[in-house]
Amino acid sequence: MKLPSPPRCVLGIESSCDETSVALLGADGRVLSSVISSQIAAHRRYGGVVPEIAARAHLQNLPLLLDEALAAAGVALSDVGAVAATAGPGLVGALLVGLSEGKGIALGLGVPFVPVHHIEGHCLSPFLRLDGGPSRPVPDSFTALVVSGGHTHLYRFTAAGIDLAARTRDDAAGEAYDKVSKMAGLGYPGGPVIDRLAGSGRSGRPFTVPQLKDGSLDFSFSGLKTAVRDRLSSLGVSPATGVPGDRPALDEGDLPAGLLDLLADFQEAVVRQLEDRLTRFLAKEPVPLLTVSGGVAANSLLRERLASWGRRKGVEVLLPDRVLTSDNAAMIAFAGLRRAGRGGADGGLDAPARSRWPLESLLPC
Amino acid sequence: MLVLAVETASPVPAATLLLAGERPPSEKMESLLLGERTAELLPRRVRELLGLGGVGLGSLDRIVVATGPGSFTGIRAGVAFCRGLARALGRPVYGFGTFEAAGLAVREPPEVDFVLDAGRGEVFRAARRSGVLSGPALVGRAEALESAAGRGISVVDLGASPLPLSWALARLAARAPLEAGGLFRSPLAYGRASAAEERFGPPAEGPA
Numbered sequence: 173m174k175l176p177s178p179p180r181c182v183l184g185i186e187s188s189c190d191e192t193s194v195a196l197l198g199a200d201g202r203v204l205s206s207v208i209s210s211q212i213a214a215h216r217r218y219g220g221v222v223p224e225i226a227a228r229a230h231l232q233n234l235p236l237l238l239d240e241a242l243a244a245a246g247v248a249l250s251d252v253g254a255v256a257a258t259a260g261p262g263l264v265g266a267l268l269v270g271l272s273e274g275k276g277i278a279l280g281l282g283v284p285f286v287p288v289h290h291i292e293g294h295c296l297s298p299f300l301r302l303d304g305g306p307s308r309p310v311p312d313s314f315t316a317l318v319v320s321g322g323h324t325h326l327y328r329f330t331a332a333g334i335d336l337a338a339r340t341r342d343d344a345a346g347e348a349y350d351k352v353s354k355m356a357g358l359g360y361p362g363g364p365v366i367d368r369l370a371g372s373g374r375s376g377r378p379f380t381v382p383q384l385k386d387g388s389l390d391f392s393f394s395g396l397k398t399a400v401r402d403r404l405s406s407l408g409v410s411p412a413t414g415v416p417g418d419r420p421a422l423d424e425g426d427l428p429a430g431l432l433d434l435l436a437d438f439q440e441a442v443v444r445q446l447e448d449r450l451t452r453f454l455a456k457e458p459v460p461l462l463t464v465s466g467g468v469a470a471n472s473l474l475r476e477r478l479a480s481w482g483r484r485k486g487v488e489v490l491l492p493d494r495v496l497t498s499d500n501a502a503m504i505a506f507a508g509l510r511r512a513g514r515g516g517a518d519g520g521l522d523a524p525a526r527s528r529w530p531l532e533s534l535l536p537c
Numbered sequence: 538m539l540v541l542a543v544e545t546a547s548p549v550p551a552a553t554l555l556l557a558g559e560r561p562p563s564e565k566m567e568s569l570l571l572g573e574r575t576a577e578l579l580p581r582r583v584r585e586l587l588g589l590g591g592v593g594l595g596s597l598d599r600i601v602v603a604t605g606p607g608s609f610t611g612i613r614a615g616v617a618f619c620r621g622l623a624r625a626l627g628r629p630v631y632g633f634g635t636f637e638a639a640g641l642a643v644r645e646p647p648e649v650d651f652v653l654d655a656g657r658g659e660v661f662r663a664a665r666r667s668g669v670l671s672g673p674a675l676v677g678r679a680e681a682l683e684s685a686a687g688r689g690i691s692v693v694d695l696g697a698s699p700l701p702l703s704w705a706l707a708r709l710a711a712r713a714p715l716e717a718g719g720l721f722r723s724p725l726a727y728g729r730a731s732a733a734e735e736r737f738g739p740p741a742e743g744p745a
Contacts (some may be wrong), residue, residue, distance in 0.1 A: 215740070216740075217737060217738065218740075222731060222734075224609065224732065224733065225731050225733060225734065225740060227609070227613055228727070228731070231613050231616060231617060235624075249624065249625060265609070268613060268614050269614075270617075271577075272579065272613070272614045272617035273617035273620060274621065275579070275580045275618060275621065276580070276617065276618040276619060276620065276624075276625065277624065278621075278625075279594070279621075279622055280594065280622045280623070280624065282594075285580075521581065522577060522580070522581055523577065524574065524577040525577065
């Protein structure tokens with residue numbers, strides 16, 4: 173008796189910044205495996221991501237992660253029916269590693285190659301489940317808030333396409349976390365450490381939520397960063413000058429009085445601004461479903477408050493599993509799965525790596 | 538034996554398809570300059586090359602790629618693409634240094650300095666003495682040229698006079714023992730650290 177052949181699956185590759193990731197998804201969007209190798213330690217000394225170091229590490233890590241992902245999924249490379257890799261936006265040198273390896277695999281297997289928009293991956297990440305089940309159904313229309321180190325953007329997804337409803341005018345929310353952390357001498361990256369420390373503080377002197385004069389829903393975080401710097405000086409913390417260092421300058425066991433409360437005030441201001449913009453957006457148009465994704469979607473206060481905002485406003489708010497908030501290939505494979513079969517069977521093999529690539533330029537899916 | 542060679546490290550990237558027969562010894566080849574947008578169009582160019590040779594991907598026995606020194610981005614795109622292709626086809630992939638290929642492409646004279654632009658007024662230099670290649674090392678361009686002139690040694694600049702490097706790579710791979718395949722674990726010869734490492738030191742080791 174011939175055993176049924178395993179379902180064909182999608183291979184996803186992500187290498188747009190400082191995380192190398194490989195994932196395998198079933199045809200129903202089931203996550204068969206997802207492995208991520210973070211380079212945070214490698215970049216810490218430089219106070220941020222160094223593109224050349226990132227690209228070298230991707231090249232070194234990718235084959236090992238591919239082995240790991242195939243083994244964890246229990247599938248052979250020959251079971252792969254499509255290959256999806258991040259084509260942008262991101263660091264071109266880093267993107268080219270995953271893109272080139274993905275193209276080589278797709279060409280060799282004779283299967284379609286799908287270049288994926290990194291931010292589309294994030295927007296879709298909350299539809300993935302890590303409990304072994306198929307992905308949640310993606311409706312034709314939904315709203316997506318992406319909050320990360322490079323983005324604080326609100327998008328509308330409809331059957332007609334994707335458009336941008338609001339974006340940050342200056343820093344991204346995640347960037348504000350990193351900068352505040354650096355100024356406070358708490359090291360890089362800022363998100364996890366501030367989340368942890370702010371939990372022990374009490375927000376008593378909240379910062380103002382900025383309102384733009386033109387009534388726009390756009391976000392702004394640079395004023396908040398300046399306000400934090402002033403408050404740090406008044407606490408006697410001299411804002412670090414951006415000199416790279418391996419170790420945080422401050423000892424977490426011996427923090428200046430008032431710093432924890434200041435961090436709580438900072439977090440409160442970030443979340444309040446998000447709530448404010450979402451509430452004003454909702455006043456203008458219906459939001460049946462909102463996805464919140466990106467690195468800052470791992471933040472405890474943000475998760476708690478936006479979930480509660482959704483319950484109050486009657487909006488279904490989907491947050492990704494914490495593992496899927498950072499850059500990962502599962503979301504890339506999922507976006508690729510949805511876009512596979514669009515256009516020419518192999519037109520994707522010519523795809524360039526793009527540092528900039530507006531999500532709004534994508535065709536509807 | 539049918540070998541596909543991809544050379545994306547030098548300023549004039551190219552690919553070669555080499556059909557090497559053993560008995561009697563014979564060689565047939567097709568080459569293609571990879572041209573502009575090398576990295577993104579690599580799959581298209583490789584298909585064009587296979588079309589020129591009238592063969593399919595499934596006929597390839599070996600794949601080989603230049604591992605540097607040279608263009609950082611070029612090396613990575615070439616290595617990642619060839620590695621992925623070889624893995625999907627279930628064929629071995631080989632890696633040889635840019636200067637190893639240059640050494641085969643230029644057999645005479647036995648004493649020569651090969652140089653390749655490294656940016657910032659420097660070159661990668663590999664020296665061949667009595668037929669034996671050593672290096673590469675990173676040296677100032679002026680110093681490299683002066684020292685060769687002082688010793689009466691000719692200089693071959695890979696940027697000034699493009700060499701058939703992809704053909705040489707294909708030959709090296711065709712001759713290599715089967716077990717020499719396995720680029721996956723061999724280090725690349727970037728030839729220099731990133732600018733950040735040169736300024737601040739190597740990345741810190743430790744947990745994320």
